Amino acid sequence: MSVRQTAVWFDPDERRDGVTERRRKIECWLTDMDGVLVHEGQPVPGAPEFINRLRASGKRFLVLTNNSIYTPRDLHARLKRMGIDVPENAIWTAAMATAQFLADQRPGGTAYVIGEAGLTTALHAVGYVLTDFAPDYVVLGETRTYSFEAITKAVRLINNGARFICTNPDPTGPSVEGALPAAGSVAAMISKATGVKPYFVGKPNPMMMRKALNTIEAHSESTAMIGDRMDTDILCGLEAGLETILVLTGISTRADIDRYPYRPSRVVESVADLIDEI
Numbered sequence: 056m057s058v059r060q061t062a063v064w065f066d067p068d069e070r071r072d073g074v075t076e077r078r079r080k081i082e083c084w085l086t087d088m089d090g091v092l093v094h095e096g097q098p099v100p101g102a103p104e105f106i107n108r109l110r111a112s113g114k115r116f117l118v119l120t121n122n123s124i125y126t127p128r129d130l131h132a133r134l135k136r137m138g139i140d141v142p143e144n145a146i147w148t149a150a151m152a153t154a155q156f157l158a159d160q161r162p163g164g165t166a167y168v169i170g171e172a173g174l175t176t177a178l179h180a181v182g183y184v185l186t187d188f189a190p191d192y193v194v195l196g197e198t199r200t201y202s203f204e205a206i207t208k209a210v211r212l213i214n215n216g217a218r219f220i221c222t223n224p225d226p227t228g229p230s231v232e233g234a235l236p237a238a239g240s241v242a243a244m245i246s247k248a249t250g251v252k253p254y255f256v257g258k259p260n261p262m263m264m265r266k267a268l269n270t271i272e273a274h275s276e277s278t279a280m281i282g283d284r285m286d287t288d289i290l291c292g293l294e295a296g297l298e299t300i301l302v303l304t305g306i307s308t309r310a311d312i313d314r315y316p317y318r319p320s321r322v323v324e325s326v327a328d329l330i331d332e333i
Contacts, residue, residue, distance in 0.1 A: 079298050081332070083273035084109060084116040085264070088130070089228075090283030090305020091326060092118065098137040099304045101327020106139050108333045115271040116145060119264075121223035121257040121287065123150035123196035123238070124171045147267045149222040149257030150174040150196060154181045155266055156256050157220065161191055166220075167212050169205050169241075170196030174222065187212070195245065195253065196222040197238050206245060213249045223257030225287070258287040264295035281326060285311055289319045302326060 086092065092102040109116045118130075118141050125133070127146040134141050150170070154177035157164060163182050167190040168175055174196035175185060193209045213219050221242040228237040242253050257263050268275060275296035282288020283305025292299040301307060301319040304326075312318055323329060 080277060081279045081298065082277040083114060083271060084279055084281065085267055085292070085297070086116070086118055086281040086326070087283060087288045088118050088120040089122070091281055091302055092134070092139055093137060094304055098139055099325055101325055101330065103138045105326040105330050106141055108330050112333050114333065115273055117147045117267050117271055118145060119147050119258070119267060121149045121225055122228065123148055123153070123174045123222040124198065125173045126176050129173070147270060148173055148177070149263060150177040152263040152266050153194065153220060153222045153256040154178050154183070156262065157181065157183065157192060164191040166190050166192040166194045167209060167217065168194045168196070169198065169201070169209060170194065170222070171198050190217050192220050193217045194220045195238055195242055197228065201241055206241065209245055210248045213245065213251050219245070219251050219253040221253035221255050224255040259290040259294070261291055261294040264291050264297065268295070281329070283307060285315050290317065293317055300329070
């Protein structure tokens with residue numbers, strides 16, 4: 056039987072049209088955070104060992120999150136308390152991707168921001184001025200204290216010509232108590248009031264993945280994306296040309312896979328199953 060090498064590969068036990076697919080050699084790793092490394096405020100079994108193995112191997116990696124509330128320093132501290140020691144410079148958030156996108160589009164611009172420290176810190180770092188006076192952009196991120204007054208101001212600024220940006224499209228986010236409304240839900244409300252749809256920078260926009268790859272000088276052909284959601288992590292990795300690995304410790308299940316017109320390169324129970332591959 057001949058062996059064919061392709062850009063997308065699947066589980067080694069599977070075959071496509073009678074031809075065995077060969078796995079890529081992975082030199083760099085990208086991984087989602089919630090549902091992959093942590094779940095409902097607790098570390099996923101095997102996650103600390105997975106990160107430790109990555110660090111010991113010297114391979115480049117980033118932990119990605121659509122959550123724009125926290126800075127990398129905040130997330131480093133939160134993860135370390137759970138026994139997962141991820142360096143600050145190995146954390147990449149939708150807030151950081153949004154800030155870089157805006158800096159590329161309109162250097163030294165202005166923005167009215169609904170969000171928390173993760174987003175405002177990232178925007179300040181790229182030289183943006185935060186203001187509610189004729190801003191270039193209205194930028195919506197995650198926050199636990201969405202204000203009707205702030206949302207009303209955002210609606211009026213957009214109606215007056217401000218461009219509408221949102222860090223991520225997630226309609227809900229995880230918490231110990233259950234699902235919480237997230238930025239995507241609030242963006243929908245603002246869009247309904249203005250008739251203007253936002254540009255989403257975070258996953259599944261492959262732009263977030265490409266900027267992450269640039270950050271660690273990685274190539275898509277030798278990088279894997281690990282995620283727990285078919286509609287964000289796997290789609291984003293697929294569109295960026297990465298190998299995609301779905302873990303079953305978060306949102307998506309095996310039964311969910313067939314509902315989508317695309318599929319991950321493979322499925323594993325958790326990151327614990329990937330430790331020996333690093």
